[in-house]
Amino acid sequence: MSLLRASALEWSVGDRRILGPLNLDLELGECLGVIGPNGAGKTTLLRLLAGLERPSAGEVTLEALELSQWESRARAQRIGYVPQLRPMEVPLTVRELLVSARFPYLSPRQFAPSERDFEAVASAAAEVGIESLLDRPLSQLSGGERQTAYVAAALAQASDLLLLDEPTTHLDAGNRRRVASLLLGLRRRQGHTLVVSTHDLRFAGRLCDRILALRGGVVVECGAPDVVLVPEVLESLFEAPFRLWEGGDEILPVLELEGDGQ
Amino acid sequence: MSRGASRLGLLAMIWLAVMVAATVVGQHSLQWAGVFDASSPDYVIFWHIRLPRVLLALAAGGALAASGLAFQTLFRNPLAEPYTLGVASGAALGAVTAIELGAGATVLGLTVVGTGSFIGAGAVSLLILGLAARRRFTTGTLLLAGIALSLTCSALILFVQYRADFTESFRMVRWMMGGVAVVGYREVIWLAPWVIGGWLLLLSLRWDLNLLLTGEEVAASRGVDLSRVRWIVLGSVSAMVGALVAVVGPIGFVGLIVPHVLRRWLGHDHLILLPACMLGGGAFLALCDLVGRLVIAPAELPVGVVTALLGGPFFLWLLLVKR
Numbered sequence: 001m002s003l004l005r006a007s008a009l010e011w012s013v014g015d016r017r018i019l020g021p022l023n024l025d026l027e028l029g030e031c032l033g034v035i036g037p038n039g040a041g042k043t044t045l046l047r048l049l050a051g052l053e054r055p056s057a058g059e060v061t062l063e064a065l066e067l068s069q070w071e072s073r074a075r076a077q078r079i080g081y082v083p084q085l086r087p088m089e090v091p092l093t094v095r096e097l098l099v100s101a102r103f104p105y106l107s108p109r110q111f112a113p114s115e116r117d118f119e120a121v122a123s124a125a126a127e128v129g130i131e132s133l134l135d136r137p138l139s140q141l142s143g144g145e146r147q148t149a150y151v152a153a154a155l156a157q158a159s160d161l162l163l164l165d166e167p168t169t170h171l172d173a174g175n176r177r178r179v180a181s182l183l184l185g186l187r188r189r190q191g192h193t194l195v196v197s198t199h200d201l202r203f204a205g206r207l208c209d210r211i212l213a214l215r216g217g218v219v220v221e222c223g224a225p226d227v228v229l230v231p232e233v234l235e236s237l238f239e240a241p242f243r244l245w246e247g248g249d250e251i252l253p254v255l256e257l258e259g260d261g262q
Numbered sequence: 263m264s265r266g267a268s269r270l271g272l273l274a275m276i277w278l279a280v281m282v283a284a285t286v287v288g289q290h291s292l293q294w295a296g297v298f299d300a301s302s303p304d305y306v307i308f309w310h311i312r313l314p315r316v317l318l319a320l321a322a323g324g325a326l327a328a329s330g331l332a333f334q335t336l337f338r339n340p341l342a343e344p345y346t347l348g349v350a351s352g353a354a355l356g357a358v359t360a361i362e363l364g365a366g367a368t369v370l371g372l373t374v375v376g377t378g379s380f381i382g383a384g385a386v387s388l389l390i391l392g393l394a395a396r397r398r399f400t401t402g403t404l405l406l407a408g409i410a411l412s413l414t415c416s417a418l419i420l421f422v423q424y425r426a427d428f429t430e431s432f433r434m435v436r437w438m439m440g441g442v443a444v445v446g447y448r449e450v451i452w453l454a455p456w457v458i459g460g461w462l463l464l465l466s467l468r469w470d471l472n473l474l475l476t477g478e479e480v481a482a483s484r485g486v487d488l489s490r491v492r493w494i495v496l497g498s499v500s501a502m503v504g505a506l507v508a509v510v511g512p513i514g515f516v517g518l519i520v521p522h523v524l525r526r527w528l529g530h531d532h533l534i535l536l537p538a539c540m541l542g543g544g545a546f547l548a549l550c551d552l553v554g555r556l557v558i559a560p561a562e563l564p565v566g567v568v569t570a571l572l573g574g575p576f577f578l579w580l581l582l583v584k585r
Contacts, residue, residue, distance in 0.1 A: 076485030
């Protein structure tokens with residue numbers, strides 16, 4: 001069953017078209033990767049799918065109802081979003097961040113979150129393994145811990161669909177691995193529906209059922225990882241040479257650097 | 263949560279203590295027997311001069327602090343205050359224009375100067391709300407638009423002042439220092455519904471404001487209706503500040519500093535902070551007014567001078583001592 005559908009989706013600033021026209025069907029339980037060079041329109045696509053921006057043309061429908069028709073809290077119960085760029089100074093503890101993510105379930109008449117909200121927060125924290133960080137201020141966390149906390153908050157939001165914008169960018173190898181393992185675990189255990197934009201091609205290949213390659217706002221290729229993550233597609237996508245690299249039972253396309261093979 | 267609630271209780275007791283102290287203490291020492299004897303001058307001083315004045319300070323200070331808190335959160339800017347969007351400059355322009363035109367009568371329970379400032383504040387608020395309705399106006403742009411509007415009003419104030427004669431000019435300067443010296447309850451009754459209504463509207467947004475601390479993008483993705491929140495905050499702050507500036511003038515500093523002090527003490531939950539600002543801001547302004555009444559007695563120092571003189575060094579000390 002199709003959960004989210006984009007039809008003839010376009011996004012323009014003035015006369016300049018940034019994205020589209022683009023058609024996309026997202027199945028329940030599916031994981032879609034979005035790759036492409038900087039400025040390809042990955043973030044724009046995710047923001048449109050999250051309902052944070054109205055399309056200039058076309059539409060995004062969630063269960064056959066156009067996103068802008070959804071009441072904002074009801075929409076947030078279905079779609080969660082972890083943006084890449086977030087304010088540096090958020091004066092909250094991890095626990096406060098997770099509790100605040102229960103906003104879609106809080107009524108304006110309510111004076112404190114309910115037991116159910118605290119349970120959701122506790123289970124989200126347990127799922128990503130940050131129980132020990134709950135009372136630490138966000139400002140004191142490392143980049144990787146902070147990213148994990150935001151993923152946990154999105155889980156506390158308990159939406160069916162989770163959109164993550166470059167969740168591993170700006171992280172060191174150890175933290176990249178931690179966040180990647182976290183998302184792989186979520187896929188395996190919970191069967192979340194995910195849309196993940198990333199520059200980490202190996203991570204995308206491992207995590208996603210389907211990969212959408214964007215360039216200049218237009219879909220270059222969309223299909224299974226072994227169709228998209230091949231040197232021919234990547235070379236036209238990034239305008240850089242790729243070659244296949246064999247390691248163990250995995251064959252990976254890797255970026256060629258000057259001086260390779262000398 | 264419980265720590266916040268108990269500290270809020272402590273703040274409520276401080277508020278009550280300030281209310282009593284500011285009403286009892288003054289240049290004239292009261293005899294308790296006289297306070298309850300309608301024929302005694304002490305009765306008039308207590309019930310008709312000091313109590314309404316203290317109540318006005320409590321309401322105005324609370325509204326300023328709550329407004330400052332809401333603006334600082336909405337604009338994600340520690341320098342935001344109730345007057346950031348030019349409401350005070352609009353009010354001041356209205357007031358100096360009324361003074362220049364020469365006014366003494368009262369309209370709708372307000373002096374003509376008060377009416378002028380209320381109209382000025384209202385006009386600027388409507389302009390800002392009109393700008394906020396434009397889809398492409400981000401919160402940051404709105405902040406800049408407010409500053410531009412504020413500077414324009416300031417220039418017009420200087421123009422009116424330049425044309426005014428010596429006495430008028432003095433009245434204008436004095437009005438801009440602010441003051442809560444009133445006789446009777448007319449101003450308190452006029453201000454109360456604006457302050458209570460505006461504050462309740464802000465309180466209804468407590469979850470939204472908490473979530474805005476994580477940034478607009480995250481807040482929107484969690485279901486915060488940003489344009490609705492912006493309208494309600496701008497509308498209620500404009501109404502509160504417009505109404506209070508009309509009776510007490512543009513008292514500075516309370517709306518900027520009190521929210522910062524309370525955040526350091528109570529954390530960032532708006533469910534706690536909004537009542538705390540009402541109590542803390544009110545108590546601070548009433549205390550400043552008390553100091554202003556006593557420090558150069560028998561003359562009085564305008565309360566706007568005292569707020570900055572007391573608040574500035576105190577806040578500086580707080581910045582140096584903590585963290």
